[in-house]
Amino acid sequence: MGTPAFACPSLEVLLAGPDQVVAVVCQPDRxxxxxxxxxxxxxxxxxxxxxxHVLQPERVRDAAFHDALRALQPDLGVVVAYGRILPRxxxxxxxxxxxxxxxxxxxxxxxxAPVQWAxxxxxxxxxxxxxxxxxxxxxxxxxxxxxxxxRPDHTGGTLAAExxxxxxxxxxxxxxxxxxxxLEPRPQPAAGVTFAPRIERGHGRxxxxxxxxxxxxxxxxLAPAPSAFTTVHGKVLKVHRAEVQPGPPxxxxxxxxxxxxxxxxxxTGEGRLRLLEVQLEGRRSLPVTxxxxxxxxxxxxxxxx
RNA sequence: CGCGGGGUGGAGCAGUCAGGCAGCUCGCGAGGCUCAUAACCUCGAGGUCGGUGGUUCAAAUCCACCCCCCGCAA
Numbered sequence: 001m002g003t004p005a006f007a008c009p010s011l012e013v014l015l016a017g018p019d020q021v022v023a024v025v026c027q028p029d030r031x032x033x034x035x036x037x038x039x040x041x042x043x044x045x046x047x048x049x050x051x052x053h054v055l056q057p058e059r060v061r062d063a064a065f066h067d068a069l070r071a072l073q074p075d076l077g078v079v080v081a082y083g084r085i086l087p088r089x090x091x092x093x094x095x096x097x098x099x100x101x102x103x104x105x106x107x108x109x110x111x112x113a114p115v116q117w118a119x120x121x122x123x124x125x126x127x128x129x130x131x132x133x134x135x136x137x138x139x140x141x142x143x144x145x146x147x148x149x150x151r152p153d154h155t156g157g158t159l160a161a162e163x164x165x166x167x168x169x170x171x172x173x174x175x176x177x178x179x180x181x182x183l184e185p186r187p188q189p190a191a192g193v194t195f196a197p198r199i200e201r202g203h204g205r206x207x208x209x210x211x212x213x214x215x216x217x218x219x220x221x222l223a224p225a226p227s228a229f230t231t232v233h234g235k236v237l238k239v240h241r242a243e244v245q246p247g248p249p250x251x252x253x254x255x256x257x258x259x260x261x262x263x264x265x266x267x268t269g270e271g272r273l274r275l276l277e278v279q280l281e282g283r284r285s286l287p288v289t290x291x292x293x294x295x296x297x298x299x300x301x302x303x304x305x
Numbered sequence: 306c307g308c309g310g311g312g313u314g315g316a317g318c319a320g321u322c323a324g325g326c327a328g329c330u331c332g333c334g335a336g337g338c339u340c341a342u343a344a345c346c347u348c349g350a351g352g353u354c355g356g357u358g359g360u361u362c363a364a365a366u367c368c369a370c371c372c373c374c375c376g377c378a379a
Contacts, residue, residue: 031379036307201377236376261331261343281376282310286317293331294317 001025001098002080005042006160009168010080010101015050017172022072023053027083060084069093076178078171079133083112091133098133099174101167103160105129105145107188109196110138115160117196118150119221122214125149126159128167130174132185141185144174155223204228208254208304211270212244230254230303232280232295237303240285241277256301264288266303 002011003026014021024047032039047054053072057065066089077098079086091098104114106129111117118126127147131140146166150159177183204222206215206229219228219242227238243263250257250267257265263274279285280295 031307033379034307034375034377036379238376279375280310282374283317284311284375289331290317292317294319294329296330 001077001082001086002043003027003041003083004081006103006164006167007043007080007082007101008046009164010078010171011043011046013168013172014078015052017175019075019175021050021052022074023055023069025055025057025069025082028056028058060090061087066090066093076175077133078175080167080171085135085137086133088135091135096178099143099171099178100131100133100138100140101171102129102131102138103163103167104196105147106131106138106142107191107193109194111196112198114196115163116156116199116221117194119154119156119159120214120217121194122217123150126163128163128170130167130170131188139188141187143183143185144170144177146170153220155220157224199226201226206230206239206304208266209269212268212273213271215268215273216242216244227279231305232297232301232303236281238279238281238285239275239277240279242273242275245272245274247272251300252302254302254304256297256299256303258299259292259297259301261289264292264297 001024002008011021011024024043026041026043026047029038029040029044031037044054044056055065055068059065069090070093074094076096077091077094078101079098080101081103086098102110102114103126104110104118105125105127108114108123109117109126115126125147127145129142130144131138131142134140146169148159148162148166174183199222204218204227206218208215208230215228219239222228223240227240229236229238231237245265247257247265247267250272253267253269255267257267257272259265263276264278266273266275275288277285277287278291280291
């Protein structure tokens with residue numbers, strides 16, 4: 001059971017393995033993107049290429065869905081970024097229950113967006129957790145964990161891709177170990193629980209009173225999508241890449257200190273942030289030099305309002 | 306039919322409303338200035354104005370259709 005691209009490496013591992021994949025469960029095709037075209041989830045596309053049966057229940061509490069699932073007589077449920085809280089009746093339906101691939105070192109970053117929040121929080125390392133699923137979100141017993149250092153150049157996009165692969169490998173390992181009976185589930189520590197809520201638009205707004213280092217992490221966490229942003233002259237300006245620049249306290253946070261070939265330097269609550277790649281609404285993403293060529297932003301301009 | 310912005314020398318943009326010599330900043334090339342430089346000055350090359358059709362004496366500009374890029378919303 002999984003929906004977006006993050007789940008695909010895990011599905012591929014299962015398809016390549018010795019066990020039969022009786023079905024793929026994902027969220028329904030939904031109108032997405034410009035023009036609201038109805039687009040099938042990534043896992044569905046992958047499943048169909050392999051001729052795997054696909055289930056797309058509107059409601060996970062629907063009895064008809066439960067019947068369909070039961071008819072498949074699954075031995076094990078594998079859930080990767082499905083995007084819905086599953087009721088107990090579904091969790092208990094497979095003979096050996098359900099396991100989950102989660103992109104963090106639980107109990108840290110329970111929730112929908114663990115990868116982004118790990119970067120934004122400044123974590124030095126993150127990883128994946130394979131766990132037995134319980135009704136409480138991401139609170140199940142840990143079966144196996146694998147860690148991955150977070151590099152200073154990791155973005156939400158690149159880190160998620162690496163964790164998807166790491167998660168798939170860990171999943172393979174965990175299933176093999178489970179079948180061999182040499183995997184001992186252990187409860188998550190009571191201490192260290194944090195939550196990583198779904199990323200919403202507002203999370204990307206750069207609050208210039210915050211330290212530059214924190215803003216840089218937010219920019220990376222939300223790249224390439226949905227992106228951190230500020231505003232210039234009332235227009236949305238996405239910031240795709242930026243770097244911290246030490247600097248003396250200066251003008252009010254949000255003030256453009258300088259705008260030249262080497263970047264657009266903005267005063268923050270602590271230090272300065274040099275914007276390197278930006279995108280004005282309706283325009284494509286540009287290196288800051290090209291952006292400034294056609295859209296001059298004089299020093300002294302106040303961003304964010 | 307979800308709302309909206311855009312496509313103009315290599316890059317980014319103005320010009321379109323009100324049709325009339327293809328413009329700006331940057332880059333590139335040559336020359337000059339300078340102890341020197343990504344600085345400064347002079348000169349220069351480079352464009353089927355996204356495509357097709359239409360209107361017109363005349364279309365980047367007006368009309369119709371099509372292709373492509375992007376922001377919002379979901």
